[in-house]
Amino acid sequence: MTTTTISGTTLEVDAEGFLLDAGQWNEQVAEAIARERGIERLTDRHWLVIHFMRKTFLETGSAPSIRTLGKASGVEVKELYQLFPKGPAKLAALIGGIPKPRGCI
Amino acid sequence: MRAKLYASGRGRGLGTSRTRRVAAPDSGAASVGQYVGTVRHRIVILGGGIAGTLAANRLRRLYGDRAEVVVVDRDERHVYQPGLLYVPFGLTEPEAIVRPRAAFLADGIELRLGEVERVEAGDSTVFLADGTSLPYDVLVVATGALLLPEETEGLTGPGWNESVFTFYTLDGAVALRDALRAFEGGRLVVNLIDMPIKCPVAPLEFCFLADWFLQERGVRENVELTFVTPLDGAFTKPIASRMLTGLLREKGVALETEFATGRVDGETGRLISWDERELPFDLLVTIPLHGGHEFVARSPGLGDELGFVLCDQHTLQAGVAPNVFAIGDATNVPTSKAGSVAHFQGETLVENVRRFLDGEPLAGTFDGHTNCFIETGFRKALLIDFNYDVEPLPGRFPRPHAGPLPLLKESRLNHRAKLLFPWVYWNVLLRGRELPGIGAQLQLAGKTVPAAKGESE
Numbered sequence: 001m002t003t004t005t006i007s008g009t010t011l012e013v014d015a016e017g018f019l020l021d022a023g024q025w026n027e028q029v030a031e032a033i034a035r036e037r038g039i040e041r042l043t044d045r046h047w048l049v050i051h052f053m054r055k056t057f058l059e060t061g062s063a064p065s066i067r068t069l070g071k072a073s074g075v076e077v078k079e080l081y082q083l084f085p086k087g088p089a090k091l092a093a094l095i096g097g098i099p100k101p102r103g104c105i
Numbered sequence: 106m107r108a109k110l111y112a113s114g115r116g117r118g119l120g121t122s123r124t125r126r127v128a129a130p131d132s133g134a135a136s137v138g139q140y141v142g143t144v145r146h147r148i149v150i151l152g153g154g155i156a157g158t159l160a161a162n163r164l165r166r167l168y169g170d171r172a173e174v175v176v177v178d179r180d181e182r183h184v185y186q187p188g189l190l191y192v193p194f195g196l197t198e199p200e201a202i203v204r205p206r207a208a209f210l211a212d213g214i215e216l217r218l219g220e221v222e223r224v225e226a227g228d229s230t231v232f233l234a235d236g237t238s239l240p241y242d243v244l245v246v247a248t249g250a251l252l253l254p255e256e257t258e259g260l261t262g263p264g265w266n267e268s269v270f271t272f273y274t275l276d277g278a279v280a281l282r283d284a285l286r287a288f289e290g291g292r293l294v295v296n297l298i299d300m301p302i303k304c305p306v307a308p309l310e311f312c313f314l315a316d317w318f319l320q321e322r323g324v325r326e327n328v329e330l331t332f333v334t335p336l337d338g339a340f341t342k343p344i345a346s347r348m349l350t351g352l353l354r355e356k357g358v359a360l361e362t363e364f365a366t367g368r369v370d371g372e373t374g375r376l377i378s379w380d381e382r383e384l385p386f387d388l389l390v391t392i393p394l395h396g397g398h399e400f401v402a403r404s405p406g407l408g409d410e411l412g413f414v415l416c417d418q419h420t421l422q423a424g425v426a427p428n429v430f431a432i433g434d435a436t437n438v439p440t441s442k443a444g445s446v447a448h449f450q451g452e453t454l455v456e457n458v459r460r461f462l463d464g465e466p467l468a469g470t471f472d473g474h475t476n477c478f479i480e481t482g483f484r485k486a487l488l489i490d491f492n493y494d495v496e497p498l499p500g501r502f503p504r505p506h507a508g509p510l511p512l513l514k515e516s517r518l519n520h521r522a523k524l525l526f527p528w529v530y531w532n533v534l535l536r537g538r539e540l541p542g543i544g545a546q547l548q549l550a551g552k553t554v555p556a557a558k559g560e561s562e
Contacts, residue, residue, distance in 0.1 A: 062439060066335075066365065067299055067394070071410045077367070081379040087363060102341065102439065 006032040018093065018100050022057065025097025033095045039084070042095075046083050049073050053089075053096040063093045063101040146172040146462055149231055149241040151221055152398075153178035153206040155186075155535060156433025156447035157247030162537035163455040164245075165211045174214045175239065177221060177231070181206050184275055185530060187444065190307055190480070192278035193390075194318045195286075199279050202527075209535045221248070224404040226426035243428050243458050246407070246414050248400070250303055250434040250442055254393035257298055257369060264371020269389045272311065273303065284388060285318065290327025291387030293319075296376060298366045298394050299335050301411075303434055303442045306489075308332065308392055309339060309349055310480045315390075316356045317482030331359040333376065333384060338362060342496035344555060345489055348513055352481060366391075395442070397435055413437035418493065419469030421454050428461060430454055440473040440493060448534050449474040452545045474547045476502075478523040486519035488512055492547040498554055503542045505551025512552065 004013050007028045012020040017033075019025055030050060034042050042050070052073040056064045066089040070077035080088035089101045148164055150157045153176045161176050168174075188202035207216050220234035224244065231239040252273055254260045260269065270281040293315065297308050312332050319325040332339070332353060338346035339353055339360060353360050367379035369389070376384040397412025406425040408414050414431035415424040418438040423429035432454045433447035440446055453471040460467050473493030480486050488510050489497035501508035510519055533540060 065300065068410055077379055081365075081367075085380060087365075 014099075016094075016100065019097040022054070022098050025054075029097060030095050033097075037091060037094070039095075043083075045075060045079070046092075046095075049075055049080065049083065049088075049092050050096040053092050054098060057093075057096075057098040063089065063098050065089055065101055144171070147240065147242045148172050148174050148245065148458070149239050149243075150174065150176045150245040150247055151224075151231065152176075152247035152249055152433075152435065153183065153210070153216060154247065154249050154433065155444045155530070156249070156435070156450070157245070158183070158206070158209050158535050159447060159451050159537040160245050160247055160432055160454055161214050162209075162211050162535070163451055164458060165214050166537065167455055167459060170213065175217055176206075176210060176214060177217045177219055177233070177239070178206060179218065179220050181216075181218065183209065185527060186303065187530070188527065189272050189275065189278045190310055190314070192275070193272050193281040193285050193311075194314050195282060196314075199275055203275070204531070209531070211536075221398070221400040222403065223400050224407055224429075226404070226406060226423075226429055229426070229428060241428070243430065243461065245454065245458070246401075246423070246429065246431040246435050247433050247447075248398035248435045250301070250395040250413075251398060252393045253396050254391075256394045256396075257366060259369040259371065260298075260391065260393060262369075262371055264369075264374070264389075267371070268374060268387065269369060269371045269391065271391055271393055273307075273392060281390065285315075288319075288324070288328070288388055290324055292329045292331065292374075292385055293388045293390070294331050294333055294376060294384060294386035295390045296333040296364075296366060297335070297392040300341070301413075301442055302392050302395050304477070305341065305441055305443075306477050306479045308334075308390075309353070311390060312353065312358045313356060313482040314480060316358060329359070330357065331361055331384070333361040333364045333366070335365045336362060342491065344499075345491075345497040345513060348487075349479075352515075356482070401435075409437050411437075417469070418473065419453075419471050420457050420467040421450060421471060422457060422461075422467055430458060438471075438473065441475040441477070443475055443477060444530065444534065445476040446474070448540075449476075449545045451537060470546070472546050474545060476543075478519060478526065480520065480523060481515050484520050485515045485517055486523050487515055488519045488522070490547065490552075495547055495549065495552070498552040500552035502551075503548075505548065 002013055003010050011024050014020060031042055053064060069080055069089060084091040093101055150161050157176055161174050165174050183204050183206045185202040188197050191197040192199055210216055222232040222234045224231050229241055266280045270277055272278040272281050295308055295312050315330060319328050339349040340346040365379045366376055368377050374386050397408050401408035401412040401414060414435050414437060416422060416431045416436050421430050421432060423431055432450050434442040450471050457467045476490045478486050478488055488502060490502055490512055491497040497513055500512045502510045502512050510522055
């Protein structure tokens, strides 16, 4: 376990930078992580996905997969890749302060 | 007609079970009206694959004539799915892995052929497409996972079953067998579109066996073999993933990770990812997207957005109603979709159906236990054993230290055990019987955690 300091707050993160405690998250933290990963500004579309991720995680205990995002978040898979390049589910989870989606088993 | 009898049963619940007249099963073990005046539970099981069959047999054994057990399936053909992997390499004949479903259901269990239209959990009734209804006291959903190749753009377009194949269906496996026999060289790409899939190790096994098969045919050096996955490694669990990544490298299989397939162009032979990366192929072996059975989406509250039944991962009780349970690939529980899982869930499922009917609190005993052989070619295999909390580790199985099977390590003994597995499947697992010395819960003794670096879980 390591810690990182984002916008003045010390946060506990895992080896890949995912927050260990979703309760430490706030929107400033999200914006700071997004900038670190090359997303300069979070738009309404980004927030739609991020809030969906967090809501699903807090309700079900696991982060949604890209397929679930594409079917249920209101943003289609194609656009998800434009908003969160490379791995949308992973990157949106990182920015949303929840654990890495396990991609099932 | 039996259908008439069911259709007339509009009243539901335990109360109606007391007086419901039941049709005599084909065995003649019970006669019509024999149970009038006694409590007789009505248990409906959707799906007659491994999960539904073993659940039916275990419930029949527990209740005997005190319960009426009805299994519903759309057809009479039970496919031994682990055998599909061997068909493309001519290691098994297609007809050898198909048997009639009814032959594996104990006497006294009724098999109904029909398409499920939907489940109304609030009314404890299953509606079939032919208009009949099946009221139940307890429902067990065991309808597995379906392949959804049409959900990926272009996959079933030009080239489907000519240069683009899947071995996850019997027809597909046979078509691929013919193509592989004629394959002289070029780019062979093995790809999984996205998780979850049935038997997550099967695509890797396909790579290992293809390497062996092409060597046997003397054309391996003309073939560029690549495994393409949306995951960030060969497998989902870190220690096994490192081991399997090494094995791919040893066998000269290239590994392309974090490739999320968006579309397939069979005409020009290209896999295209959502972020516009391209991979050319001459022969593509793909594992299409999976989802739950179509009726799940038509049944209010039953499933998640992929059609898998929402249920408690330890009790297997569905979220939609207390008298609904799920088992096998049909569930949304976070473990592998594999026959061994259905087997290990069997004990918990049957115990909890009993507890529910007796008004007792349920037992949260299912731990996610999974056990898989991984064929690695040249008459060797690996064995892995894991659950929700413990990833596949080196060690011995089933007896700690004594084994004799080594875990997470290639061996001829594992391969020989895998060869015995069809017999075990048809004669032990489907019958709903226990494997001597192998408990439903994962055993930690005898497993060792290797010194690892950079572990995130």
